[in-house]
Amino acid sequence: MNTLSDWLAHCERLHPKTIDMGLDRVKAVAQRMGLSFECPIITVAGTNGKGSTCAMLESILGQAGYRTGVYTSPHLVHFEERLRLRGEAVKADELLPSFARVELARTADGDEISLSYFEFTTLAILDCIAQAGVDVAILEVGLGGRLDAVNILDADCAIITSIDLDHMELLGPDRESIGREKAGIMRTGRPVVVSDPIPPQSVIDHAAAIDAELWRFGRDFNYSGDKQQWSWAGRDRRYSGLAYPALRGANQLVNASGVLAALTALREKLPVTAQAVRNGLAFVELPGRFQIIPGQPTLVLDVAHNPHSVAALTANLDAMGYYPTTHAVFGAMADKDLAPMLARIMPLVDRWYFTDLPTPRAASAADLQARCQALNPGVASASALFADPLLALRAAVAAADPADRIVVFGSFYTVGGVLKEGVPRLQAQHLKP
Template sequence: MQHLPQTLEGWLEHCERLHAKNIDMGLARVGEVARRLALRFDCPVITVAGTNGKGSTCALLEAVAQQAGYRTGVYSSPHLVRFEERCRIHGEIVDAASLIAHFEAVERARTQDGAEVSLTYFEFTTLAILRLMSEARLDVAILEVGLGGRLDATNIIDADCAVITSVDIDHVEFLGPDRETIGREKAGIMRTGRPVVVSDPVPPQSVIDHAREIGADLWRFGHDFNYSGDKQQWAWAGRGRRYAGLSYPALRGANQLLNASGALAALEAVRERLPVTAQAVRTGLALVDLPGRFQVVPGQPALVLDVAHNAHSVAALTANLDAMGYFPSTHAVFGAMADKDLAPMLAKIAPLIDRWYFTDLPTPRAETAAGLQQKWNALQMVAGGRRQAATSLHASPEEALRAAVAAADPADRIVVFGSFYTVGGVLKDGVPRLQAKHLDA
């Protein structure tokens, strides 16, 4: 092999050129390279799949396990700003330099003995991160599924515990057109005789059936674990264990109790290998942090960042915005992928939005700002144009946010949502400071 890249940026560019398709579902190619790498984990592995809530569930698992004194490793995707965010070792994002040796190892294995294997960007980078994690002397590895489950690159690792969060309709071209089909794909991360935690309150029957067919140990929300609570505190109960008087997770939003319940069930399911104390649970829930999940930046105007990018997550965002109380006007910075079913997303949140700032995104998969505006206008025509909201077009999320800040009054609210690229675009230079505009007011 000649002229291997010397930087992480160079390796990522190399990965982008290797395969004709951005997404090519299947485990044969990635499994072969993993075999050549002799990739294996010596610690419990918890794999998390689902339409929404995966990242939050991984962060909750990580926070509690760390508070219990364990060395944690997390793989999640996509990233908001920097690629290195996809891997955290003991709570710290890995540095770019530490990844390079693992990219080199994957490339050597991929081209071994002239039997070259073509890998997609996601497959190559997943293998590099998994190799880094496998050598990091972890007590627990937490893997977030990228897409689906059964054919996702993370599924080359046998999970000691599988978690399936919400199941909703998304990525239909790869996973299928309905919840039952999509549920069957996500159920592919289960393993015979091992626990699977299903935190979706109304899971597809295909998920339940697959667990029974293969003999997995099914932990089902509402059957094997549950939560209750009031405005001050909440409680969790599972098989033979109960936590009472818990503070709400530091991650905002009503849906986080479901995610936290699933995380606690998973930790209970692996208790023999990874026991945690009640104090670790309490402290972990209080300290968990994950940017871009209903992240509220205080100031004037208030700023809300959320990676909601499908109908289900936008419905949750809408409910959370509604619960924030009264704001004279809400400004929305919105950019999204072209393959999303945008009409139900826009329709759900529309009653709360007074002004839209549609933005282009730096990826060919994205809908253009003009395309978003056209879809919004079509939705208004169908609705009879009862509620007019001003719209504008912008070349980037940063530009759109600047326009929103310029137009907003101090008592208003700005919400940035629609894609990791949208939220990541405004976070590139750190959390925006919006107060400056009104310091002299």
């Protein structure tokens, strides 16, 4: 296996299950590898806001002069996006030695251990971070927390973002069950920042049960603000007159508040200046999170894919002002709670462009249209079906007037299918004369 594509194809063939909850196998391979970190580790779990939280941590710590290693998933276009070293996506060739080390450990002494695609790639990325000599590792937890592969490491600080209903077949039927799984990333005696303003009681109870150092939104830290600026206050620290984060959306202040709480909790290990905080929030970037591509018609990209994130997207769209027509390119996974997602955003959408996605988990464009029609029969005459997101976007651009708005949402695959064109080309294609 000489290329990253070879290794990823190998990983896809290894294990009978796409998702296989449990840490025994991945922990055994990590031990064979001697995987360990000399730097502080921050883990980030939650239903929504994980990517934004990781990006803000990375930006502020980078501005403070630290060499950062950031693992997030899934990717939008290229696998290499899952690992950023010092603010840049890793080169494919840099990953190859780590994939080889995982394979060597996995098959050592003829005692082969089966790993899922996610487990194998997570170990390779963690190994690459450990080998890179970074000053801090920022690790997004993929699914749940307690049994996620990232949780084989003991974090110096854990962050739990907003918790909502998602992946219920694996994590449980309600917020309390899901919160209990997320709480598994906590460690005794170490800080855990809970930035969800109304967290499940199971999260609070677990922190008390294991004696973690709980930092809770609204009690240990909070924010206030007006239209021009915002301020943050936490334990023995305050930031005033901050510019709003470069990531758009009202929900980003909640995420930013959790980030500042984590950095305050870690100030002995990772001190940062107020200027690093200001610059980090001002310059942070994260594709696909209420990302507005300049041009006409207005183009908004958002990976919102569950009721909570679609509610945030709807609120952000509503705050943008008046557009004669809103066109929506929508593709989603079949296992999502689609009815509340569609019901929430439907009053803002005038025309729908339903798209198939390149994964067996996805709902077909026809199925999405049928579900939408069940909520609003008028959708039948105001919608069309497409084989992929880029075709759907091109149809929306052709139909839209310059003053209109196009929203692409529903899945990482939907937004990624559009972003594979590259932002400059995308911008050029959707400009109206």
